[in-house]
Amino acid sequence: MSPPAEPPSQPYSYVRRELVEPDWRRLPGWKDVTETQWRDAQWQRVHCVRNARQLRLVMGALLTEAFYEDLAADRRRYATMSILLPPQMLNVMAVHAPLEPEAFTAAFLVDPVRRYMLPVASDRDPRWPSHPHAQRDSLHEAEMWAVEGLTHRYPTKVLAELVSTCPQYCGHCTRMDLVGQSTSQVTKHRLALRPAERQDQILGYLRRTPSVRDVVVSGGDVANVPWAQLESFVMRLLAIDSVRDVRLASKSLAGLPQHWLQPPVVEGLERIARTALRRGVNLAIHTHVNHAQSVTPLVAEAARTALAVGVRDVRNQGVLMRGVNATPDDLLDLSFALQDEAGIMPYYFYMCDLIPHAEHWRVAVWEAQELQHAIMGYLPGYATPRIVCDVPYVGKRWVHQVTEYDRELGISYWTKNYRTPIELDDPQALEQRFPYYDPLSTLDETGRKWWSGPL
Ligand code: SF4
Incomplete structure (x- = not known):
């Protein structure tokens, strides 16, 4: 008789993980920082990293020159936000990286928190860094x-x-x-x-x-x-x-x-x-x-x-x-x-x-x-997060609420069930469809060609 088959594994394996405060003393600039200093909100605010010079003071020789060039290029060409990193945030990046420049930099570059808190030029989309419909105040607040x-x-x-x-x-x-x-x-x-x-x-x-x-x-x-x-x-x-x-x-x-x-x-x-x-x-x-x-x-x-x-x-x-x-x-x-x-x-x-x-x-x-x-x-139902799209002029919609979706051009259309104060007198507001745009890099060749032409 053959042994019973192993049950198929689940797509996600739940493992309870204990929280750990990464040791900030691993970073050269904070090697003498005490626990009392670390827990002090004022110390954290004063020691925020605001620029590359301050990042060097914390990181010592851990990041390569190529990283700083990548960061400088981003500041020149793309950055929409200034740099402001409390030590607490910087300390959760590249936690397990070897303390050797090439390996540390490689781990820092792929770190998920670094990717959004300290973007570099090589992160950005080389062809379409912005969608043609991207806007400041994209939600029209x-x-x-x-x-x-x-x-x-x-x-x-x-x-x-x-x-x-x-x-x-x-x-x-x-x-x-x-x-x-x-x-x-x-x-x-x-x-x-x-x-x-x-x-x-x-x-x-x-x-x-x-x-x-x-x-x-x-x-x-x-x-x-x-x-x-x-x-x-x-x-x-x-x-x-x-x-x-x-x-x-x-x-x-x-x-x-x-x-x-x-x-x-x-x-x-x-x-x-x-x-x-x-x-x-x-x-x-x-x-x-x-x-x-x-x-x-x-x-x-x-x-x-x-x-x-x-x-x-x-x-x-x-x-x-x-x-x-x-x-x-x-x-x-x-x-x-x-x-x-x-x-x-x-x-x-x-x-x-x-x-x-x-x-x-x-x-x-x-x-x-x-x-x-x-x-x-x-997760329990009440704690299962909803993924929502904040559609301009509409508001939050659960991602499955899309009314129509042109996958080729990456344009989804959404409707709403209330008027915003700027359209209280508009009888059509609740009939209207409002567009939202997928990133162009996710489209196939036909869609990308369409967006490359005059809009
Ligand atoms: S996302 Fe929130 S915390 Fe981050 S910069 Fe904007 S307002 Fe501040």
Whole structure:
């Protein structure tokens, strides 16, 4: 009798992995940095890497000259965001790389976190670095400002941009139009009102618009709003009877978790959470983690501290990017690290938006649909992330909601079930189809030829 056949293995093998804080002392510039310094938010902010010179100070001889030339070429030709890397973020890159220049550089180049936080020219698509329809402010948020910094796109929800800076800058930032310092490619727009005036106008609009029940308090990153100012804004928000959901948006929960562990911040968060609970408002923190490597014990500690002081949920809104996380294993590894080890709900993955110089990161709608299919059934339903496409003039759509799809030209068409405030008088708005474009490198020869001609 032949032995029983081995059961076929699963496409994804779940293994529980303990979180580890990579040892920062492996990097020459931080060999004497103590644990107390590392846990200090101020030390992290002061020691952020902002340019190649500062990167050299941290890396010593670990990166080759060719890497720095690649980085400089990107700064000249493509970069839409300035460099700002807290030590915490830099430390999760190339964690297991041999400490020898050629091998370290090779590992650094393929590192998924490096690929989006510190892009180099050789990452970009050589033929079509930008899609012909790529745009600054590709989601047209400023067009939908009810008052400066307050995007009113959905009937019941708004996005309040309190600040246009972050403790870290991501290469693919969808608000590249406004967020951060100008680069050689992009002169940033500036918020004109003083912060206090802008906040008053935002609150005034919300008081006179009771149909809005859900406010995302964002930026930029709320970690760059002085705490007293943020607390005062959120408390005034919580006093508006019609506001039922408040979400604080902060990538720094993962990029600079030390910020969220500072006693004045934790105590302030507890005051806000208690007030929210008393008023029956759902208070959540939304963060932005794109790879399991970024989920370290400090990140878990920051998330669990927020939950312990009464924040109802901490959720992740990652961005789906080729070379970073666009495989079923990467998405599931990240989701399990968040869900099992950090108490962060894997909530969404957004397709990378149609901004300039992002073609190498973007994936096609059909690829996103395949990924959504591949990640179903492993996590609990409530923690299975939805992959969404933020369609210009429409808003978030689950990737399977596409109405029509021309695969040859890579154009998908989407409809919506609500009017944005800029089309309230348009009787056709709900009949209209809105296009979204796949990256041209994913098309076959016919499609690429079509896009090479006059548009
Ligand atoms: S943290 Fe968010 S707003 Fe800031 S640069 Fe990154 S993606 Fe943009």
